[in-house]
Every structure is written in C-alpha cells, then in structure tokens.
Amino acid sequence: xxxxxxxxxxxxxRELLPGPLRYNELKTSLAGxxxxxxxxxxxxxxxxxxxxxxxxxxxxxxxxxxxxxxxxEPMEALGRWGAPLLATGRGxxxxxxxxxxxxxxxxxxxxxxxxxxxxxxxxxxxxMVLHIDENGPRAVAGPDARPGTIxxxxxEIVIGLAAxxxxxxxxxxxxxxxxxxxxxxRVFPAPGA
Amino acid sequence: xxxxxxxxxxxxxRELLPGPLRYNELKTSLAGxxxxxxxxxxxxxxxxxxxxxxxxxxxxxxxxxxxxxxxxEPMEALGRWGAPLLATGRGxxxxxxxxxxxxxxxxxxxxxxxxxxxxxxxxxxxxMVLHIDENGPRAVAGPDARPGTIxxxxxEIVIGLAAxxxxxxxxxxxxxxxxxxxxxxRVFPAPGA
DNA sequence: CCGCATCCTCATGGATACTG
DNA sequence: CAGTATCCATGAGGATGCGG
Numbered sequence: 001x002x003x004x005x006x007x008x009x010x011x012x013x014r015e016l017l018p019g020p021l022r023y024n025e026l027k028t029s030l031a032g033x034x035x036x037x038x039x040x041x042x043x044x045x046x047x048x049x050x051x052x053x054x055x056x057x058x059x060x061x062x063x064x065x066x067x068x069x070x071x072x073e074p075m076e077a078l079g080r081w082g083a084p085l086l087a088t089g090r091g092x093x094x095x096x097x098x099x100x101x102x103x104x105x106x107x108x109x110x111x112x113x114x115x116x117x118x119x120x121x122x123x124x125x126x127x128m129v130l131h132i133d134e135n136g137p138r139a140v141a142g143p144d145a146r147p148g149t150i151x152x153x154x155x156e157i158v159i160g161l162a163a164x165x166x167x168x169x170x171x172x173x174x175x176x177x178x179x180x181x182x183x184x185x186r187v188f189p190a191p192g193a
Numbered sequence: 194x195x196x197x198x199x200x201x202x203x204x205x206x207r208e209l210l211p212g213p214l215r216y217n218e219l220k221t222s223l224a225g226x227x228x229x230x231x232x233x234x235x236x237x238x239x240x241x242x243x244x245x246x247x248x249x250x251x252x253x254x255x256x257x258x259x260x261x262x263x264x265x266e267p268m269e270a271l272g273r274w275g276a277p278l279l280a281t282g283r284g285x286x287x288x289x290x291x292x293x294x295x296x297x298x299x300x301x302x303x304x305x306x307x308x309x310x311x312x313x314x315x316x317x318x319x320x321m322v323l324h325i326d327e328n329g330p331r332a333v334a335g336p337d338a339r340p341g342t343i344x345x346x347x348x349e350i351v352i353g354l355a356a357x358x359x360x361x362x363x364x365x366x367x368x369x370x371x372x373x374x375x376x377x378x379r380v381f382p383a384p385g386a
Numbered sequence: 387c388c389g390c391a392t393c394c395t396c397a398t399g400g401a402t403a404c405t406g
Numbered sequence: 407c408a409g410t411a412t413c414c415a416t417g418a419g420g421a422t423g424c425g426g
Contacts, residue, residue: 001203003278007200007398007399022407027408034399037398039408060407073273077270200418215389216388217387226418227421229390229418230417252389253388
C-alpha cells in the first residue's frame, strides 16, 4: 500500500494495463484527476519502478514496467470482486470502453473454448477482439484488433452479460444484441449453466 | 475503488481477514491510524456491506461480511505482488505476526502435500498452524491452533523462506531455525527446485 | 479499560491558470 | 502536448474528553 495505495495510483495502473498511453490520454481517461496530481503520481510510480517513460516518435508514452504489469493479477481479482457493483450499482459509475480489454478476460476467467473462438466487439466506437481458446480468454485492442465478425453493443449489455445479470437470450429478444447466438452463448454462459 | 479505495480501508480489511477484532485491537494493529478515522472508515465499510458489527459477550466485534471476505482473493494477489518489497525493502516496514496467517497461504499458493502435513509456527509469541494438503495451504491461528510440533522463528526468517530469498539450509546452518528439515523443505521449497 | 466523539493543526488533494 | 505554479478546500493525524 505504501507503493500503490495513494489515491489515483491503482486507477493509473488500470489505464496502463491494456497498453501505453500519453499524458493527455491518461488525463482524459481518468476524468476528474488534477493535472498536478497526475504528474506527481506518475513521478512517484516511476520512482518506484512501476511505470516507465518512453520517448516515442510522437512524444512521451507512459507504460508499465514488467514489475508494474505484475499488478494485473491483483487488479483483475479486484475487478471480479467489484463487478457486481457495476451491474447493481447506482448507475452513475464512469465507463470507458477501453476498460473492457481488462475487465472481460478477468470476468470470463475459467471460460475455455476448443476449437478457439473469436469475437469482435465494438462499444461506443472502441474496437476490440476477444479470443478464447483452451488457455482461457484474452483481449486485443487498438490497431492490432482485426476481427472477422463485429458485434456492436452498448456498455450495459456487455457488462450485464459478463457479470451474469443478463443472458444472451434476454439481450437478443430485447433487440439489443445481434450476432451469432451460439457463439455468444459459449462466450457468455448463463450463470446457472 | 469508490468502496475500498479510501486510505486505511484495505488495511482494515487485511486485519479482519484472519478473523474478527475489537475496535482497540484494530487501532493498535493499524499503528498510526487516528481514532476518528478508524471510526469513520468502519462506519463507511459497514454501510457498504463489507464489515459488520457483532455484539459479542465481551463487547463489539468487527468482522467481514461474506461479501467483504471476497476481498481475500484480491488481497492475497496484492500480497504476492508486494512480497518481494518486504524481503528487499528498506527494512522499516511494520510487521505483525498475525499477518502471517494471511500471507503464508497466499505466498505458498500452489504448494500441495499428500499426505497432508502440518507445521506449528510461533513468531513473537503469536501461535499459528499451517496446514498443507492436496488442496494447498491454509492457516489456523488463535485459540484453535493446536499444533503438534512447534517451530519458533523470527519474522525475517519466515518472510525470507516464503519469499524465496532464503533457503531452509541457509537458515538452519545459520542456527536461526530448528526443526524437521525435511518437512521444512517440503513447505518452503527452494526457488529453483 | 473500551468505544467512540470533538477539536485543532497541517499535509494533501482538487481546480484553475499559465508556460516551454 | 506535457506539464508547472498557485490558491483554496478537504481530509488526515494527534491530543483530549467522555459515557458505559
């Protein structure tokens, strides 16, 4: 807690887990953080070996060090613990489509598929591909995401499916989801199944 | 983070994971917390359904709700991530023998034993029993801990063994550890082994 | 003693403006 | 774009009080 317990620190780590970001990308993604705090926290995290500054061709990139990336396990565990709050909460929670790249594999832990299956997902313009094979789920986002078929959905549906508070059948019959229902059922099995 | 992100919250949860505590036990265990903060945080955690007040026969007991106890997974993952800092850190870290009841099973995750083995451990007067069977390790502390054989050790040795920065052989040959070396090697296998 | 509530002080966080 | 400087509000820390 001495190293990551200060306010914003774990949220910064969450932002960087899917991949490096610019200073201003962090600032807009962490809605509400003051710019001086972001600068101070990044210095602190860098000093503790969790974050590193990379001088890319287009400016400064902030990325997790291998040691910092080790926080993926704790963060995913925390995400699984808190996920029900997202589905049943007050509804005023912030949401960034980018977070799905971290949350979906964490929430689908244990789900396997052989042969492997792939699900393109577009949420509010953010494109990602969810791969599931015998090793479990993983997500690819950004320019490397080249899905075959794309499923366009709204955040509530994706969260509800992953948290198990909504089934594929309900979403489809409500007209809020189109796609290969059989693949979707394999990715998002009903809680009781 | 809205629910457990405030300062002291996760430390309070850590204290309560091994079992319920009194207000003053929490206060002394969390060295440095102000009494008003402890009261406020306990109210907040109670309001969020993480902690519950139990009226025992000898006063008020604070315990985790089942929902709060679900934080064991994230806490253990965070502990495994941070463990190397304890072994290589500045050495000014606080230490409570009670924490071993949480840390040892977390750090020994993956270690199994058939037939089951049991290791009594006394650290600075705190008594606990470490059970390891085919399901992995678990710890029992407090009045229920009735070990067969007791191993008395200092914190540094126990932490070093669990973190893998010190081997059983080194500790024994340095005269800082007495006990059944074969059992100890099974509980604390050398990192390379 | 235990379980807090109150009061005060100061460090920290937050919002905004500004700059190389 | 990537921060720094400044100012103000909030929260943390410490001492003390107080009823049970």
